[in-house]
Amino acid sequence: MSTAVGRSAPPVTRRYSAADPRVRFRDLVAAEWIKLRSLRSTWWVLGLGVLLLLLAAAQKSIGDYDVWPTFRARERADFDPMSPAFSQMSAVLLVVGSGVVGALTLVGEYATGLVRTTFTAVPARHRVVLAKIAVVTAVMLAVGAFVALSTFAVSQAILSGRGIALSLDDPGVPRVLAANALLAPLAALAGMGIGALLRHTAGTVVAVIGLLVILPMMVKPNVHQWANDLYMCLPFYDWALCLSQRHPRVNPALPTVTVSWLVFAAWAVASAAVAVAVVRRRDV
16 A cells, blocks of 8 residues: 655745735835935924024014014004914925925935835835825924924913913914914925926925925916916915915905815825826836
């Protein structure tokens, strides 16, 4: 009688593509977080930027505190205690810094050639870009929220000496703080989208500053409604004329709160979509 001799099967090596759900998206997010965290320039830009914004809020608030006794009744009635906390120049600094950080997270990899290694390890490029978007959005949202709340706290602590400070539950305050905070992730996403299109560090920085800051500051409401409607497509324009105001003026030539929020959302989604689509289709 013959006896069957069992043979052990050779080990099976499984190969998973980057699109396989078993390659977890959170691992890609963790990898992108490590990349961002390891860039000292990012933290220098963010740290110095936050410090400058806090100093600007304190300086402007101290100035208003000092001249408050000289204000006439009309000037006191028109004064908004929110304005010293986060001025238009503060918004410019936040938008430029955030846009540059967002752009460099993508353009920097192309400049150093690291992107080839990344896409060799993870061929599904769209998943890599989505992970970058998730990390950049989360980090810049945290930065924006910290800036909005800390500048507000510093400013109102100073103005409280004149009895004109605001609290978080005053009308319009939560909306203005939310808009101030959202400028950071919005600018960062726009920087990523522009960076994906240009793939050039200097060109991307110039484009970010020009499109997000200089152009909106150059245009003004006028008698041509079609031009006003076009201007309302610029997020910084909407922030300056509507979302930064506790009591926005009602005027057909000016953006409304609803339109401004829709423009913010549209820019964020469009910027992310452009970054994903361009990186996915272009050669490295």
